[in-house]
Each structure stands twice: as structure tokens, then as C-alpha cells.
């Protein structure tokens with residue numbers, strides 16, 4: 126629901142230089158072990174170009190390359206050639222795509238590197254719906270383990286060589302990842318435009334009569350809200366609400382708004398003042414005071430740190446529980 130500045134991402138990547146270099150080296154070793162003779166000419170050439178990208182002396186750092194470079198690779202390397210390997214003894218043969226994906230080992234990184242990398246970047250919740258964590262319990266060999274869920278901006282199916290390129294990874298919950306599939310949306314998580322990283326263009330708004338109606342009836346179902354999104358330049362881009370069903374998801378979370386309405390009634394000026402004074406005695410950051418007050422992060426730049434932060438901060442501002450920055 127908000128973009129992150131590319132420079133911040135590059136800084137976080139610099140903290141993980143050793144891990145990233147290891148990923149590149151391991152991928153290269155495995156890519157080189159793939160027996161080229163089993164493929165047709167187009168596939169062989171494709172594999173050669175992919176191997177070159179992972180070489181130490183490649184001019185492009187394939188794991189760290191910025192969105193602009195990724196776009197040039199989409200043109201120069203292109204999508205995987207049609208599969209030339211079909212059946213052997215009734216069983217499908219392993220495709221070149223699968224060989225490349227296995228060599229890059231994105232699945233392994235989901236349970237190891239991505240949780241710590243994205244935590245450092247400040248992303249724990251789904252960047253599309255902000256209603257769930259981008260972590261799923263996955264069963265493997267009979268046991269469950271937590272795996273980080275990411276959507277690939279350029280799909281793994283078409284561009285397997287970008288499956289571990291960090292700027293191609295958008296943390297998303299399992300549900301959004303599934304419904305997005307091939308739907309075209311206009312949202313770039315990584316940007317050079319500072320305006321897009323300080324203020325989200327997606328907003329929740331409670332209807333004007335909701336507060337009074339709730340206070341009279343004490344029925345959270347009387348609370349209504351809407352979700353607004355920017356106008357998109359791309360005519361075929363679908364709305365977030367249509368793809369991710371934002372309003373239906375949040376319709377089930379009206380108790381969050383209910384709590385904020387009650388807080389806005391209880392926390393009058395003098396109570397807030399005394400709370401603030403006591404809080405100051407602990408020498409904690411004023412932002413933390415606001416967070417405790419509403420029960421979630423309160424600044425747009427922190428949206429991805431916790432599920433439900435966007436709806437909570439928007440409605441809390443509307444109720445004057447916290448001030449607009």
C-alpha cells in the first residue's frame with residue numbers, strides 16, 4: 126500500500142553482502158552443472174545467457190539489480206523458450222525452467238534469508254492488502270515451518286532467472302498471491318520517487334454518520350467505511366479492490382474501528398495530557414506513544430511493519446485520536 130525508496134533497499138542489501146554473494150555463487154555452481162546437451166539450441170542459448178548473468182565478473186549484479194535494470198533484462202534475456210522436453214516412459218521430463226528454478230533455490234531462501242532481509246527492510250505484512258502477514262506455514266517432510274511469501278513482479282514461470290532478484294520480490298500474503306495471479310495491477314513497491322514513499326495513495330475512510338450511529342446503537346455493524354485508490358495510468362490495470370477484495374476483507378474487521386471510536390470518546394484532552402506526561406517519564410519516543418494509543422503504527426512509512434496499520438491510522442486520524450503529520 127506504499128512504495129519503498131530504492132536507496133533504502135540498496136542500503137539494506139549492502140548489510141547482507143556476504144549472504145547475497147553466497148546465493149550468487151551457489152546458483153552459478155548449480156547452473157553450470159546442468160547438462161546442456163539435453164536441450165534444443167534456443168534453450169542452450171538461454172541457459173548460457175543466464176549463466177553469464179550469475180558470473181562473478183558480470184556487469185549486472187543479478188540479485189541486487191534495480192527495477193530499471195530488470196526491465197532491460199526482460200528485453201535482452203526475455204522469457205524462457207518453449208519447453209522442448211516432454212515425456213519419457215509416460216512421465217513428464219524436467220523442464221529447463223525447473224532446472225533454473227532449482228539452481229537458484231528460491232524455495233530455500235523463503236525459509237532462511239527472506240524473513241531476515243525483509244524484516245530489516247521493514248516489511249512483515251502483505252504489501253497489497255495490509256491485512257495479513259506475508260508468512261505462511263508450509264508442510265514439508267511431514268513438518269510445518271514458517272516460510273516468507275513473496276509475489277514475483279515478473280513471474281517465475283516466464284522469467285525464472287529473476288526468481289531471486291530482490292527488487293523482483295513483493296512480500297504478499299498467500300491469499301493475495303493466489304488471487305493476483307496474472308491480473309495486471311499498477312503498483313510499484315520500489316521507487317526513486319520520494320513522494321510515493323512518504324504518503325500512501327490508498328485510503329480508508331469511515332462514513333460521516335458511522336460514529337454517531339455506533340454510539341447510539343452500540344452495534345459495530347452500523348459502522349461503514351470505504352477504500353479509495355489512485356487513478357491508474359494503465360487502462361488495463363485492475364483496481365486493488367477488484368483483485369484483492371479489500372473492502373470485503375476489512376468488512377470483517379469492524380471491531381477495530383469500534384475500538385477506535387470508543388477510544389476517541391474516552392481519551393479526552395486532559396486524559397491524553399496526563400498519559401503523555403507519564404509516558405515522557407519513561408523517555409520513550411513520542412511516536413511510540415501514538416502507537417500504544419491506537420494499537421498499531423501511525424505513520425505511512427511504517428505501513429508494512431504490521432497488518433491492519435493502514436486502516437487503523439486512517440480512521441484514528443479521522444477521529445482526531447492522532448494528528449495528521
Ligand SMILES: [Zn+2]
Nearest residue numbers: 251254298301
Ligand atoms: Zn494480502
